[in-house]
Every structure is written in C-alpha cells, then in structure tokens.
Amino acid sequence: xxxxxxxLLNADVLQALRAMGHGDDLIIADTNFPSDSVARQTRLGKxxxxxxxxxAQAAAAILSVYPLDSFVEDAAARxxxxxxxxxxxxxxxxxQKAIDEAEGKSWPMISIERYAFYERAxxxxxxxxxxxxxxxxxxxxxxxxxxxDAG
Numbered sequence: 001x002x003x004x005x006x007x008l009l010n011a012d013v014l015q016a017l018r019a020m021g022h023g024d025d026l027i028i029a030d031t032n033f034p035s036d037s038v039a040r041q042t043r044l045g046k047x048x049x050x051x052x053x054x055x056a057q058a059a060a061a062i063l064s065v066y067p068l069d070s071f072v073e074d075a076a077a078r079x080x081x082x083x084x085x086x087x088x089x090x091x092x093x094x095x096q097k098a099i100d101e102a103e104g105k106s107w108p109m110i111s112i113e114r115y116a117f118y119e120r121a122x123x124x125x126x127x128x129x130x131x132x133x134x135x136x137x138x139x140x141x142x143x144x145x146x147x148x149d150a151g
Contacts, residue, residue, distance in 0.1 A: 030137030063102035
C-alpha cells in the first residue's frame with residue numbers, strides 16, 4: 001500500500017496511467033467486453049485488470065489520479081444500450097457520479113454506439129477489465145493535463 005494512492009490501483013495499472021500522455025484513452029470494461037482481444041490491439045498491447053470491483057469503484061480509483069481532458073467534448077464516454085441509445089442504466093449512473101465527484105462538477109458522458117465503442121477501444125492506450133457483471137459497464141476516459149503549480 002502507498003499513502004495517497006487508492007488501494008485498487010495495482011502496479012500494472014499505475015504504470016500504464018503514468019505512461020499515458022495527454023489525449024490517450026483508457027477503457028474501463030465489464031466482464032462481458034472482449035477485453036483480451038481488444039487489449040491486444042491497443043498501444044499497451046496487453047490486458048490490465050482491477051478484479052472484484054464494480055465499474056464505478058474502478059472509475060473512482062482511476063479518477064483519483066487521472067485527469068480528464070478538458071479540451072474535448074468526448075473525454076468521458078459510455079457504451080450505448082443497443083436499440084436504446086438514450087437509456088442510462090444504473091451502472092452508468094454510478095460511473096457518472098464517480099466522474100462528477102472526481103471532477104468536482106457535472107461532467108456528462110457522451111454515448112457511443114456499441115461497435116463504434118469497440119473501434120475507439122482498439123485505438124486506446126489500454127483496456128482495464130473490472131469485475132463488473134452488469135451489462136453496459138464499459139467506458140472510455142481521455143487523459144487530460146495537470147497544470148503547473150501557480151506559485
């Protein structure tokens with residue numbers, strides 16, 4: 001354990017988050033997402049895991065150290081429900097709450113059609129599979145910047 005670092009963030013995940021640069025995407029995936037095959041196509045090229053946790057718990061842990069990109073509209077995205085793009089299930093509402101709490105303001109996610117989400121995931125830096133068993137627990141977060149201290 002490390003002081004100030006969320007205990008869900010294992011060494012592999014921390015290394016990937018640290019290596020990512022401004023504009024890189026990460027994917028938080030549920031247990032049904034084709035995580036391994038998609039992860040092999042990402043920049044990192046291997047699957048990362050935060051097991052035995054929900055998507056919202058993983059998102060909160062990641063967002064405790066990971067800034068979202070404030071320069072783009074699609075810094076936080078969710079996979080749309082097939083045939084019901086405007087429906088937001090509980091898992092997505094929970095992740096929305098984690099985003100808003102981490103950012104200290106309302107930061108709405110955009111929705112992405114399922115197959116378009118797969119394509120965005122293949123272009124991501126990495127995929128982090130969680131223990132989320134509910135459907136549509138898949139999210140994309142684009143990394144932002146941390147400004148220098150004003151001093």
